[in-house]
Amino acid sequence: MEETLAIVLDLQRCVEQMTPGVVGRTRKCGGTWDAISRLLGMSVDTVRKKYAAAAVKRYLQRSRSRASAPVHVPQTSPGTEPAVAAPRTPADADDNGRTSHTTDHGAAPPGTAFAQDLASVLSSLQRAWGLSLRALGRRTKLSPSFLSRLMNGERFPRWEDTHKIARSCGADPEVLRKVWEDAEARRGQAGPPTLNSALGLAGLHVHHESADLGLVRRQAPTEPRGGPRVAGWLTREPSTVSPSWQAGAETLPRESGEMSDRSFLDSNGRALPLPPDPLSPVPNEVEHGLAAHRTGDAAQARELLAAIAGTGRTSVSGHAAMALAGIEIGENGLGGSHRPWLEQVAVGEDPWLGPLAAVILTPDFRSGTSSDSGRILLPSLAAQLTGDLDTARDGFERAFNAHKGTEPGDIAGLLLGNLLVQSGEPAGALEVLSYTREMCDGTLAGYAAHLEAHVLIGQNEDERASKVLRYAHRESHPANGGDKGLHSWVAVRFGEVLASNPWVDLVWDQVEESGVSEGEDIREPFESAYREEAGTPALAGIGLFLFPATFEPVHAGLERLRAWSDERYDRGRRLVLTLHTFIEDVRDTERTQGLADLRATLHLPKPDC
Structure with missing residues (x-):
């Protein structure tokens, strides 16, 4: 039976190698994609993508380079139970008998x-x-x-x-x-183990701080066993240093602790799912300005906060701008000079303040608050933005209970839900947000679902979170009357959830029904989030440009996050790691090298899958 299996497998492999060529020849002879798809039992879209002219050419080139040796299947004794542990080669x-890391x-x-x-x-x-x-x-x-x-x-x-x-x-x-x-x-x-060779070289470079890495990259592939020679380039002392590739790799954890940090990976070496976005606490500098406001010194508060808000595109300046918006709303409602401050926050990188600022700027928000007969909502919002959370919560609860089922009630539900999420009360937040989502539509429904999904992600409710975010993605989309500022934030969160949990039904239903890859399905939210004009969250560009391996805008986006805050920069690093398995194609040497360079820059390990 084993010999028969070997023959069948060889035949199967031969057929798979021949199919691209036969498809290409059929197309040249006038065969239609419809006819080919019926014969192959695939959808037309799948056949078009799999057997496009460029794909066939690459496949045939790879086939010519493959070894012709058949796959040998060993003879086994009936009833033999193999060990699960990996055999050593x-x-x-x-x-010395030590296991290597190559x-x-x-x-x-x-x-x-x-x-x-x-x-x-x-x-x-x-x-x-x-x-x-x-x-x-x-x-x-x-x-x-x-x-x-x-x-x-x-x-x-x-x-x-x-x-x-x-x-x-x-x-x-x-x-x-x-x-x-x-x-x-x-x-x-097959040649030098490119990943660990690169890691070893990186470790030696950190240790000696004298490598011409461009030279190494050009020469190392031509030196299959050239560890001593490359080490000589790195140290400029070839007569005294001659480590092996393994020794180079082992240097890395000692000399570059960040590079060996595997805290973003699980025990199997796979990227951990992205966690819920953490709250960004009010910085001390901003708190000093708010303290002046609470004591009644509005002029000093404005002076302090305006100076901070103008210091650049950082987390601290974003908090200062949001506090100034709160002061303006408290004094003049939505008719004052709050708008420039909110616009500054909306185009920043804060995953909490940014979406809230985008929503406050919408006509729907203005319409809902203008119908607030009790004039509770705007003073309560001003209290939240200036740090008086107890007053804000009391006002939101009164407005929500008084105006249920109306536009002001929807606004109150959104603001109360947001506050409950940030106060660590997920059960109460879900109750308010799910009700509000069902009562409204468009931008407001999209924001309610966006917040609701945050809670579900924290509860590991991946399936529910993905479906709620799909709804938020649709409702907030500008094509459906939603707000483009909010939509970018919703789409980024949607993309993160799908990338972290690619086995959810939402992805695999699409894969099976449409024939697209899971990577294409995960890429779509990031593409939807990205806008050419300034103001798109950097994570949107990182997620979008990783897929075609266009690394320059990815590096630029990461630099924007680094300038904003350490937490956002780490979020960008984790997104790269999470998307890695959908981006890498070991058949594409340029893409593989670009990813390796990106990981080295970000001090990231390579995930196993």
């Missing part, structure tokens, strides 16, 4: 056959067992997005993951073990 140990189970070097050979085997098992990627993901506890990349050869799995897939597909893991070992052995012969 000669490449895994040094001369094996990267996250990526396969471009143009090699081993990843595609193993991918063909795993893909055949999945299809033979009739499991969708989502169903296989549930059985193996691996994300469907990761499984998809294994099946198409973009990633190389660890033995533990291969074992899980075999078990879930009713196959004997012992039969698959030799296939994995053969592929792993060929990985070790």
Whole structure:
């Protein structure tokens, strides 16, 4: 049976290698995409993307470079139960028997056959067992997005993951073990382990502070075992320093603690989901100005806060501008000079103040507050923005209870829900926000859902959060009459949730129904959030431009976040790590190098998947 399986797998691989060429020839002979899609059992969109002329050309180029050796399936004894632990290969140990760190189970070097050979085997098992990627993901506890990349050869799995897939597909893991070992052995012969070589070089560079990294990048790939020579370039002392690649990598944690920080990864080396946006406390400098306001010295408060607000695009200046808006609203309502201060906040990077400022600036907000017969809402809002939270809460609760079902009641529900979320009362916030969301539409409904999703994310209610954010995304969209300022914030949060939880039904329903990849589905919110004009949250640009591997605007966005606050900069770093698995394609050397450079700049580890 094992020999038969080997023959079937070889045939399957041959057919897969031939298909792009046959599709291309069929198109040249006048075949339509509709006819080809029916024959292949795929949607027209999927066939167009998979077998576009450029994609066929790249596939055929890779096929020509692949080794022709067949996949050997070992003979096994009936009833043999394999160990789950990964088998050691000669490449895994040094001369002293110590396990090395040169094996990267996250990526396969471009143009090699081993990843595609193993991918063909795993893909055949999945299809033979009739499991969708989502169903296989549930059985193996691996994300469907990761499984998809294994099946198409973009990633190389660890033995533990291969074992899980075999078990879930009713196959004997012992039969698959030799296939994995053969592929792993060929990985070790394919050239220098690019990831860990880069990490080792980075560590040596930090240690010696004298490397011409441009020279290293150009020369290292031509030196498969050239650790001593590269170390010589780095130290300028080739006669005295001759570490191995492993020694270079081991230098890294000692000399660059941030680079080895894996706090953003789980125990399996995968990016942790992005947490809810933390609150940004009022800075001490701003609190001094607010203290002057509360003692009745409005002139001094304005002078202090205006000076801070004009210091640049930072978290502190954003808080000062919001406090000035609160003072103006308290004294003159929405007819005063509050607007420039709110506009400054709305185009900043604060995930709490920014959306609130955008909503206050909308006609819907003005209309709702103008109908407040009790004149409670605006004084209460002014109290919140100037730090008197007890007065603000009392006013919001009175307005909400007095005006339920009306425009002022909707505004009160939004402001009360926002305050309850920030006060750490999620149950009360959900009750108010879900009611308000159902009672209104457009921008106000979008903001209610945006806040509601924040609570759900904190409760690990990923499915509910994704659906609520889809609703918020639709309601806040300018095409539906929503506000573009709020929509950018909603879309960024939506994209973060989908990237952190790519196995939610929302993503995989779209993948299965439309034939798009999960990466394309996750990219869409960031594209929706991005606007050419100033004022788009930097996270929107980072998320958008990572997908085509356009790294210059990504670096620019990260610099904007660094200038704003350490917390926002870390958020940007985490977003890069979370999107990494959807961006990397080991068949694209330029993209792979760009991602490696970005990780080095941000002191990020490489996620396993």
